Amino acid sequence: MFNFFRSTQKKDVLIEKPNHIAIIMDGNGRWAKKRFMPRISGHKKGLESVRNVISQCQKLDIPFLTLFAFSTENWLRPSQEVNFLMSLFQDSIIKESSSLIKNNVQFKLIGDRKPFSKSLISKIKNLERLTEKNTGLTLSVAINYGGRWDIVNAVNQYQKSDHSKKTFTQKDLIKNLSLNFAPDPDFLIRTGGEKRISNFLLWQFSYTELYFTETLWPDFNEKVFMDALFEFQRRERRFGKTSEQL
Numbered sequence: 001m002f003n004f005f006r007s008t009q010k011k012d013v014l015i016e017k018p019n020h021i022a023i024i025m026d027g028n029g030r031w032a033k034k035r036f037m038p039r040i041s042g043h044k045k046g047l048e049s050v051r052n053v054i055s056q057c058q059k060l061d062i063p064f065l066t067l068f069a070f071s072t073e074n075w076l077r078p079s080q081e082v083n084f085l086m087s088l089f090q091d092s093i094i095k096e097s098s099s100l101i102k103n104n105v106q107f108k109l110i111g112d113r114k115p116f117s118k119s120l121i122s123k124i125k126n127l128e129r130l131t132e133k134n135t136g137l138t139l140s141v142a143i144n145y146g147g148r149w150d151i152v153n154a155v156n157q158y159q160k161s162d163h164s165k166k167t168f169t170q171k172d173l174i175k176n177l178s179l180n181f182a183p184d185p186d187f188l189i190r191t192g193g194e195k196r197i198s199n200f201l202l203w204q205f206s207y208t209e210l211y212f213t214e215t216l217w218p219d220f221n222e223k224v225f226m227d228a229l230f231e232f233q234r235r236e237r238r239f240g241k242t243s244e245q246l
Contacts, residue, residue: 014226016233018186020064022208023053024200026192027216040084045218047092056225057137058103064138064182068200072112072146086120089143093123097130104136110178111145112153138182147202150178179204187232189225191217209235 025046032042050067057065070085100107109124116124154176158168166172174180184204188197193214197205211231215224236243 014229014233017060017062017229018232020183020185021062022066022185022188022201024068024190024198025217026190026194028218031216031218039081042218043088049217049220053225054139056222066140068142070143071199072144072149090120090123093127097127100131104134105131106134106138107131108140109143110140111143112149115144146199148199151203177203189228191215191220207239
């Protein structure tokens with residue numbers, strides 16, 4: 001997919017862009033700690049960056065954006081922080097729903113919903129229903145998501161049907177993964193300086209370009225985003241081929 005876009009920060013021209021961007025939004029707690037604020041203040045500030053990156057993807061006509069908000073391992077965090085995050089997710093769904101509908105964004109949640117409250121599950125389903133016919137950006141938010149869980153869950157979903165006499169294939173697995181409605185991400189951005197994928201989209205990242213920035217998520221702005229996209233543009237994506245074959 002190609003697009004011509006001139007950045008206001010650089011003289012470079014963005015010629016090639018990702019079709020699907022995944023982001024590990026890391027650094028909210030450290031952002032708050034640096035300012036002698038409680039960790040929850042970082043999570044609140046991080047919501048502004050979520051709004052900004054959604055807006056930038058829409059401006060650039062990038063069709064898929066997947067945000068890692070809460071992993072299956074994040075339940076190990078202090079209960080006060082976990083409870084706040086669950087409350088923040090629910091409040092955000094209520095507050096942002098009209099904006100998503102107005103801006104033609106299709107919302108999807110990927111992850112294990114079983115531990116969520118009935119109220120949160122109801123609001124998630126309602127927002128998915130209200131936006132299911134939107135044709136603009138597809139925004140997927142991963143909450144209580146883990147790549148290992150996703151693969152095991154896909155196998156369990158497959159086994160619910162009578163496939164006992166069939167050979168299990170990659171296509172069977174892909175059809176049952178949480179992100180089966182979207183192409184594999186072309187580009188992963190992780191903020192906060194850590195250089196790992198933290199059990200996120202393990203299957204889907206097989207040929208994803210990885211990009212790590214020291215910028216903490218609440219400070220993630222248009223310039224940082226564009227710097228990442230210019231780096232993506234410089235990558236040579238061979239998918240197993242040689243440079244001469246491209």
